[in-house]
Amino acid sequence: MRRASIWIFLACLCIPSFALYRGEIYSEDLRIQPLRDGRVSTTFSFITVLEGAVPRNPKALGQLDESQHYALFPLTLGQILREYAITELHLTLNAGKWNYDNWGHPHEAGVGTGAELWAWMGASEVTTVDERWSGLRNALSGLFCASLGSLDSRRTLSPTVAFPLSGSTPTFAPHELRHASLPSESVCTENLTPFLKLLPCKSHAGLAALLNPQKVFDADWHGMGIHVTWKEDTGVELKLTLQAVFNPVRTSAGKRRDWNLQSLFDRSIERSCPVASSSSVTVILPEEKGYQITPENPAHINGLVIYDLSSSSNFTIPSNIAMYWPSEHSFQYPLPPLTPVTPLSVKRTIHGTTQTRGVLSISVTNNSPQEISAGYLEMMPALLTLWMHTLKVEINSQIRSDLLSGLKYHPPSPQSNDRLSPSMLQAVLTIPPKTTLKLSMEVNKAFLKYTEHPPDAMRGWDLPGAVFFPLPQSSHDTSSSYDWERIYTPTLLVDLPTPDFSMPYNVIILSCTLMTLIFGSIFNLLTRKWVVVEIQE
Amino acid sequence: MSILVNEGLWLLDNNIDPYVGGAFRHSPLLLSLFSTIVPPLPIIWALSDAVGAWALLRIWRARQGLSSLKGTGSDVENLIVSVYVPSAYFEYAPNAPHSYLLNPYLLLPSLALSTSTFENTLTLLALMFASEGKVSPALLAIAFAVHLTPSSILLLLPILMVLLSSPVSHLASPRPFHGNLKRIPFLFGEFTLYWLVLVGAACIIAGGSWNWVRASWGASLMLPDLTPNPGLWWYFFTEMFDHFRPFFLMVFSVHLVIYILPICIKFQHDPLYAAFLLVGVLGTFKAYLTLADPGLFLSMISLFPEVHGYLRHPIITTLLHLHAALLLPLQHVLWVSEGRGNANFYYAASLVMGMAGGAGLVDACWAGMRIAVGDAKVGAEEKVEGKGKVMWEVVQQ
Numbered sequence: 001m002r003r004a005s006i007w008i009f010l011a012c013l014c015i016p017s018f019a020l021y022r023g024e025i026y027s028e029d030l031r032i033q034p035l036r037d038g039r040v041s042t043t044f045s046f047i048t049v050l051e052g053a054v055p056r057n058p059k060a061l062g063q064l065d066e067s068q069h070y071a072l073f074p075l076t077l078g079q080i081l082r083e084y085a086i087t088e089l090h091l092t093l094n095a096g097k098w099n100y101d102n103w104g105h106p107h108e109a110g111v112g113t114g115a116e117l118w119a120w121m122g123a124s125e126v127t128t129v130d131e132r133w134s135g136l137r138n139a140l141s142g143l144f145c146a147s148l149g150s151l152d153s154r155r156t157l158s159p160t161v162a163f164p165l166s167g168s169t170p171t172f173a174p175h176e177l178r179h180a181s182l183p184s185e186s187v188c189t190e191n192l193t194p195f196l197k198l199l200p201c202k203s204h205a206g207l208a209a210l211l212n213p214q215k216v217f218d219a220d221w222h223g224m225g226i227h228v229t230w231k232e233d234t235g236v237e238l239k240l241t242l243q244a245v246f247n248p249v250r251t252s253a254g255k256r257r258d259w260n261l262q263s264l265f266d267r268s269i270e271r272s273c274p275v276a277s278s279s280s281v282t283v284i285l286p287e288e289k290g291y292q293i294t295p296e297n298p299a300h301i302n303g304l305v306i307y308d309l310s311s312s313s314n315f316t317i318p319s320n321i322a323m324y325w326p327s328e329h330s331f332q333y334p335l336p337p338l339t340p341v342t343p344l345s346v347k348r349t350i351h352g353t354t355q356t357r358g359v360l361s362i363s364v365t366n367n368s369p370q371e372i373s374a375g376y377l378e379m380m381p382a383l384l385t386l387w388m389h390t391l392k393v394e395i396n397s398q399i400r401s402d403l404l405s406g407l408k409y410h411p412p413s414p415q416s417n418d419r420l421s422p423s424m425l426q427a428v429l430t431i432p433p434k435t436t437l438k439l440s441m442e443v444n445k446a447f448l449k450y451t452e453h454p455p456d457a458m459r460g461w462d463l464p465g466a467v468f469f470p471l472p473q474s475s476h477d478t479s480s481s482y483d484w485e486r487i488y489t490p491t492l493l494v495d496l497p498t499p500d501f502s503m504p505y506n507v508i509i510l511s512c513t514l515m516t517l518i519f520g521s522i523f524n525l526l527t528r529k530w531v532v533v534e535i536q537e
Numbered sequence: 538m539s540i541l542v543n544e545g546l547w548l549l550d551n552n553i554d555p556y557v558g559g560a561f562r563h564s565p566l567l568l569s570l571f572s573t574i575v576p577p578l579p580i581i582w583a584l585s586d587a588v589g590a591w592a593l594l595r596i597w598r599a600r601q602g603l604s605s606l607k608g609t610g611s612d613v614e615n616l617i618v619s620v621y622v623p624s625a626y627f628e629y630a631p632n633a634p635h636s637y638l639l640n641p642y643l644l645l646p647s648l649a650l651s652t653s654t655f656e657n658t659l660t661l662l663a664l665m666f667a668s669e670g671k672v673s674p675a676l677l678a679i680a681f682a683v684h685l686t687p688s689s690i691l692l693l694l695p696i697l698m699v700l701l702s703s704p705v706s707h708l709a710s711p712r713p714f715h716g717n718l719k720r721i722p723f724l725f726g727e728f729t730l731y732w733l734v735l736v737g738a739a740c741i742i743a744g745g746s747w748n749w750v751r752a753s754w755g756a757s758l759m760l761p762d763l764t765p766n767p768g769l770w771w772y773f774f775t776e777m778f779d780h781f782r783p784f785f786l787m788v789f790s791v792h793l794v795i796y797i798l799p800i801c802i803k804f805q806h807d808p809l810y811a812a813f814l815l816v817g818v819l820g821t822f823k824a825y826l827t828l829a830d831p832g833l834f835l836s837m838i839s840l841f842p843e844v845h846g847y848l849r850h851p852i853i854t855t856l857l858h859l860h861a862a863l864l865l866p867l868q869h870v871l872w873v874s875e876g877r878g879n880a881n882f883y884y885a886a887s888l889v890m891g892m893a894g895g896a897g898l899v900d901a902c903w904a905g906m907r908i909a910v911g912d913a914k915v916g917a918e919e920k921v922e923g924k925g926k927v928m929w930e931v932v933q934q
Contacts (some may be wrong), residue, residue, distance in 0.1 A: 354874040356764075369877040385560050387540060389547035409551065411558025423558060447763040450776050499880040507884065511773045514888060515792065518821065518895035522796070525902045526803045528933035530910045535634055535930055 024072040026200055027277050028207045033284040034291075034323060036329045038249040038257040038262065039220060042205055045244040046199055048073050053236040056086045057172045058085035058124035058132075072275060073238060074198040077226070082140045084132040087175060087230055088120040088165055093146060093187045093411050094223030094246075101169070101340035109485035110225050110255045112465055114183035115146055122173030133178040144226075145190040151180035153415040154381060162377045162469040162486065167229035167237075180321050183462040183491040187223065189213040196223050198240060206273025206449040207281070207309070210265040211242065218251075219244035251362075254273045255330040260322030267319060272295050272309050279309040281321060289384045293323045343368035344431070348466055348489040350443070353355045355497040361440035362388070362466065362489070366431040374428045376439075377467040382412035382420035382462065383496060385444040395427075403430045403437060428471065457498045465489040542577050556743065556752035559761060563652060565683055565749050566735065581648045585658045587809025589643075590634040592661035596688035599668035599838050600704045600809060604637070637717050641862065658684050659831065662814060667696045668704035675700060676724065679760070680731035684739070685733040686753050688793060688823050691815045694801050697724050698808030706843055707806040708908045714805035753809045757824040758790055765883055767865055769891050770828025790855075793822055803906070810905050817901060820893030831858075832895050844904035854900050857893035864889055871907040907931065 012332045092110035100423040121129050141148035159176045167310045196203045222244040243509045352358030366372050393404045406428040412420035431437045468487040543662040545561035555561040571577045659682040666675035682689040701716030743749045763775050798819045820831035846890045864886035873876035910931045
């Protein structure tokens with residue numbers, strides 16, 4: 001009796017706490033797509049919406065902020081967003097090279113190798129955008145245990161055309177973009193743990209329970225993203241994504257491409273997350289037949305199978321979703337030539353045998369039967385000097401300068417701390433149907449001070465990938481363009497000439513000795529008196 | 538370098554400030570020359586070299602006291618004759634132009650379309666006008682040279698002294714400086730005027746911004762670009778600890794300036810020789826040294842035939858230069874292209890180059906003073922009562 005009254009009391013306490021969730025909506029989704037090369041692409045997205053919330057006005061940064069009470073939205077991230085008055089934030093941490101040709105466009109566009117951070121902030125007189133950008137980097141690097149602090153002025157640019165505001169544009173202040181990427185940053189468990197802590201159910205319940213670090217980081221490609229956007233009609237939206245491309249052919253004993261949740265993640269969903277308003281697993285069915293999927297579910301829509309995991313549904317938990325090819329003994333890789341899945345395929349290389357000069361060349365192939373215009377963005381650290389006068393656009397070894405338009409080039413500019421910002425090259429390439437366009441330019445590699453080299457200098461430097469992006473629709477007719485998102489080319493490794501690291505003292509001593517020797521000899525000559533002396537035999 | 542000039546021209550064409558990114562470091566005057574007057578064609582470098590050789594010949598004539606009117610033909614004719622018919626008319630005159638035109642240290646930078654060719658020509662023109670007593674052209678030429686490379690300021694004082702006295706050789710008979718020192722402020726004022734006009738013109742061409750000052754002149758003081766060259770600075774500052782860098786930059790810059798006064802005082806009887814020695818200092822210790830800098834010094838040796846017999850260690854100096862000339866390209870290829878050697882290989886070669894430059898400087902300095910003592914060997918063996926045979930030697934004490 002007494003125990004029952006305690007339960008009733010606790011239940012009464014819970015009623016107002018559920019009321020607090022009003023205004024915060026949490027939903028989670030997992031999309032699984034078997035790919036044609038036997039791999040399985042999985043995309044988790046966890047969306048928290050703060051309804052009616054507005055980003056902080058940077059002009060009010062000097063005043064006391066309103067108090068923050070969140071039930072589902074992560075407070076640690078909310079504090080950072082309010083502290084630096086961030087309107088829109090995108091952080092991605094990825095490992096591996098996204099294979100557009102075989103895997104198609106990812107569900108989340110930010111698949112550039114390494115760390116990429118970009119934020120839109122309102123300008124204000126209270127604190128400058130650059131000060132807040134620096135604070136944001138350090139706060140996020142603390143939150144996610146990543147080396148985002150090194151995304152300093154040597155890597156920061158403002159490419160507004162390629163990275164536009166994806167939400168609404170606030171009217172309270174003119175907005176500025178800061179973008180930086182660090183291709184050498186690797187992703188590991190220490191980044192996943194803080195990521196999971198941002199979720200309302202952590203990894204105890206719901207879809208996040210599947211996120212087993214040992215399996216996720218064993219995937220052929222894996223990456224996580226944090227996207228904060230503001231939409232005028234809904235509010236602030238936090239979208240945490242995690243993508244991984246698994247390779248069941250590699251991990252299974254019989255070289256089969258069959259998969260199930262248990263084999264992919266080595267975990268299962270024991271219970272659903274109680275605060276999630278929706279929780280679903282979507283399987284995108286492959287085009288060719290011969291597969292079977294369990295459990296059989298009636299909800300087949302346009303080649304999708306949707307399993308509703310939310311507590312209200314009658315779906316049984318725990319459950320194991322599986323797909324298998326009963327008639328296939330072992331998976332046969334499709335033989336080349338394979339037509340790429342995406343209309344654009346991009347290759348980017350740097351060649352040249354010497355350590356001082358090289359040629360950066362990009363070849364873009366249009367696989368579609370219609371002409372494509374794409375924006376091309378190169379953000380090159382000042383390690384490499386682009387010789388813009390050697391820029392060439394060729395199709396079949398014929399110069400076609402008419403295909404390149406809207407060329408914008410910002411050479412590296414010196415920053416306050418005597419460092420050079422990256423150079424930025426932006427252009428519009430028009431690629432005729434079914435052709436390959438080659439763009440090349442000569443580059444110079446910098447000779448750096450010995451203190452500027454990393455400890456593993458002989459490994460070389462990672463250069464961020466180039467970005468191809470769709471042009472804003474307003475400037476272009478919609479008929480000839482197709483719906484696509486940013487394409488990142490793989491990163492490049494560049495071999496810079498290195499000095500000898502073992503002998504700074506020797507060099508200082510030898511050079512100074514030579515200088516004093518010459519100096520001494522000349523002043524000796526200039527100051528002494530000439531005499532004729534007698535030599536005794 | 539021509540690639541830098543081309544890049545600067547491209548940036549200018551596309552309305553981008555060429556001085557922002559550190560890719561272009563030349564004066565706006567040079568940029569406007571190539572963007573509006575002539576494109577950077579190799580013929581410009583050939584012409585510049587020809588003018589330099591002609592200037593060298595004129596300097597030689599002025600030093601020998603031969604006015605151009607007294608010559609057997611026009612200067613151009615002399616030049617042609619002297620190149621093709623060595624020692625045709627004069628004993629030494631032919632050496633001057635072809636020592637310039639055929640000097641590999643000068644030829645190679647010209648083939649590589651290096652702007653150091655123009656700097657050398659301007660230096661020689663300044664010396665030529667000074668030797669011929671043409672005040673304003675000389676000061677204008679040195680103002681141009683200083684504008685293109687600020688370290689040419691070393692040559693200003695000897696050029697002023699040549700203008701005030703004469704270029705004729707007095708090495709063998711030293712005497713106190715006899716020019717009118719009161720004119721120095723006026724000459725210096727005129728130089729400053731020209732220099733300011735050039736700076737103003739450069740600013741107007743650069744669109745009113747001062748970025749070019751930091752990019753072009755600042756480079757020889759701050760050494761932002763550490764690309765290897767035959768000089769002593771680049772590897773020193775590659776390996777320098779960050780917190781000592783400003784101090785040693787100051788030391789290296791002051792070290793250049795420190796030679797001006799002692800050399801000008803010691804050779805006050807022959808300021809042209811002082812200018813020659815300071816060219817040698819520049820050719821050894823300049824910030825962004827090119828082969829053309831020691832090349833100018835070596836070519837100018839032919840202006841002073843009277844000291845040739847008194848050089849201290851000419852063989853050693855020649856061998857050092859020979860070694861440096863062979864080692865520099867070899868080690869550069871081994872390090873940068875082949876990847877078999879490392880930076881120390883090329884550094885060692887640049888040290889040899891530095892030693893060669895220093896040895897040449899010491900040689901020239903010694904010979905310029907030794908000639909005044911006279912030839913002691915003539916009376917070296919004379920009988921002195923009670924002592925028998927006596928040897929004499931000239932030494933410094």
